[in-house]
Amino acid sequence: MTSAPTASVRTDDLLERHGEHVMQTYGEPTQVFVRGDGVALFDAEGRPYLDFLCGLAVTSLGHAHPAVTAAVSHQAATLVHTSNLFVTPPAVELAARLARITGWADARTFFANCGATANEAALKLARRHGKRQRAGKVRVVTLEGSFHGRTFATLEATGQPAKHAPFEPLLGVVDTVPYDDADALRAAVTDDTCAVLLECIQGEGGVRPVPDDVLVAAREACDAAGALLIIDEVQTGIGRTGPWFAFQDTPVVPDVITVAKALANGLPIGACIARGAAATALERGEHASTFGGNPVVCAAANAVLDTIERHDLLAHGARLSAAIVAGIEDLAATVPLVRGVRGRGLLLGMELASPVAAAVASACSERFLLVNAVAPDVLRLAPPLVATEQDVALALAALRESLTAVAGATTEETP
Ligand SMILES: Cc1ncc(COP(=O)(O)O)c(C=O)c1O
Known part of the structure; x- marks a missing residue:
């Protein structure tokens, strides 16, 4: 999936105008998205992000279904x-x-x-x-x-x-x-x-x-x-x-x-x-x-x-859920920062051993995966019902890299 890049100045410009004209009731935004297609959201530079947040559990059929x-x-x-x-x-x-x-x-x-x-x-x-x-x-x-x-x-x-x-x-x-x-x-x-x-x-x-x-x-x-x-x-x-x-x-x-x-x-x-x-x-x-x-x-x-x-998407969602839960359990067995997983279906929380969920979410975003910190030590995954097993594999790989990066940074900071 590619998209014609829009003017590269647009992100800064939009964030600045947002700061000027929109009531600032939310956390300070850093990202702009201009288009969606299936599991992907595209930023102003045309880069696709794997959307495992679905606009806070909303776009279950993906974007532009x-x-x-x-x-x-x-x-x-x-x-x-x-x-x-x-x-x-x-x-x-x-x-x-x-x-x-x-x-x-x-x-x-x-x-x-x-x-x-x-x-x-x-x-x-x-x-x-x-x-x-x-x-x-x-x-x-x-x-x-x-x-x-x-x-x-x-x-x-x-x-x-x-x-x-x-x-x-x-x-x-x-x-x-x-x-x-x-x-x-x-x-x-x-x-x-x-x-x-x-x-x-x-x-x-x-x-x-x-x-x-x-x-x-x-x-x-x-x-x-x-x-x-x-x-x-x-x-x-x-x-x-x-x-x-x-x-x-x-x-x-x-x-x-x-x-x-x-x-x-x-x-x-x-x-x-x-x-x-x-x-x-x-x-x-x-x-x-x-x-x-x-x-x-x-x-x-x-x-x-x-x-x-x-399309029998409830059954498909159950299969995706099982794959994600198995993937997180595997992470829990190999990455000390991961404690386990809770939730059901495609509303899942990855439990972390320390309050670094926000850092993990932003490390994921740097790797083009969107998830969010729903508590200081819980990362929420809410992928669309139309995601594929391949999307799940990509997300789990990005999660592993992000967790490793945050764990490494945390260890470096510890005297
Ligand atoms: C369980 C629950 N109830 C109500 C709301 C409020 O919904 P809205 O933001 O559409 O008013 C939310 C929003 O996150 C929610 O998660």
């Missing part, structure tokens, strides 16, 4: 927007498909625009469900280390106090318990609880699987208290961890799931999917979004789901 491009182009030329005063075919088709892949015949979807707004919808839905039982039934239980978004409600539900501090006071309705303590969770769910919100694998929290006994405790406590179990599948959904949704690999069935990231392979979408009584908890006029269910975005999502099914 022809089926998505065709669906978006066709829909953009047909009908782009109507608002939710009217019904359009792609949104209805998508909602029906989501009901099928959740396995919930009575599922209903609210379409949002991203993960946070999908969770915001779920939290509002849970509050309505709670308040119908009792006025004070408005509290939410979440887990330490979770990440659910950056709106005020989802920020409070995010179990990372450092992210709260600049914005306090928050709503004051969230109770947070350790991610691996079933008894603490049971004790936190009271008559005032309207929902438990959690991820099966904490993505931003360091690719940390939540133990099954905590999930079971959450389900049982919700049933006993008349609360809803909401599973945030924003990062884990759409085949990222193996099945369509991570909960499908666990002993529990939630009342509500939220999905975003990979659903439209990079176009902005969020979905709050509910079953049973939760599916009708929000009534007419109680929630809305101008862009939710946008026809272009929903056409992209329909193409994503269709492509995954047509």
Whole structure:
């Protein structure tokens, strides 16, 4: 894969203009990408990078997938927007498909625009469900280390106090318990609880699987208290961890799931999917979004789901996962810096013996492999479902070189 080089001054120029005109809310960027094709992202100099990060677990079909491009182009030329005063075919088709892949015949979807707004919808839905039982039934239980978004409600539900501090006071309705303590969770769910919100694998929290006994405790406590179990599948959904949704690999069935990231392979979408009584908890006029269910975005999502099914990409992802896990276990046996691997499917965390994940990620980038440090000592790998075994071999070789380089540099620094 090659690309005509664009002007070589463009990277510096763009970074400078970004610094001048874009709010500086993210870490300081050092790289510019101008094009994508399959597993590759191309920088302004036309150099291809193996993208094993997928824009934070989003582009699961790779970049510029022809089926998505065709669906978006066709829909953009047909009908782009109507608002939710009217019904359009792609949104209805998508909602029906989501009901099928959740396995919930009575599922209903609210379409949002991203993960946070999908969770915001779920939290509002849970509050309505709670308040119908009792006025004070408005509290939410979440887990330490979770990440659910950056709106005020989802920020409070995010179990990372450092992210709260600049914005306090928050709503004051969230109770947070350790991610691996079933008894603490049971004790936190009271008559005032309207929902438990959690991820099966904490993505931003360091690719940390939540133990099954905590999930079971959450389900049982919700049933006993008349609360809803909401599973945030924003990062884990759409085949990222193996099945369509991570909960499908666990002993529990939630009342509500939220999905975003990979659903439209990079176009902005969020979905709050509910079953049973939760599916009708929000009534007419109680929630809305101008862009939710946008026809272009929903056409992209329909193409994503269709492509995954047509090419049996969930099974392919499982094979890739096994190859990566075996490769990391081999690294762990031979490179002292590597402790092991956690996560499932293609949401994997390489555990390091010291807090050098950022250095390893940048060494990988120098070797044209994109991964990221999701915790000081954990490197996240989230390759696309369309990667090949050869891509995996290339990535493992780049990882080995990067780890060796960082280990060498660390040893040199040690007096
Ligand atoms: C599990 C989870 N929930 C919610 C969000 C928020 O999604 P968004 O950034 O699309 O609002 C994220 C983003 O990383 C996430 O990983």
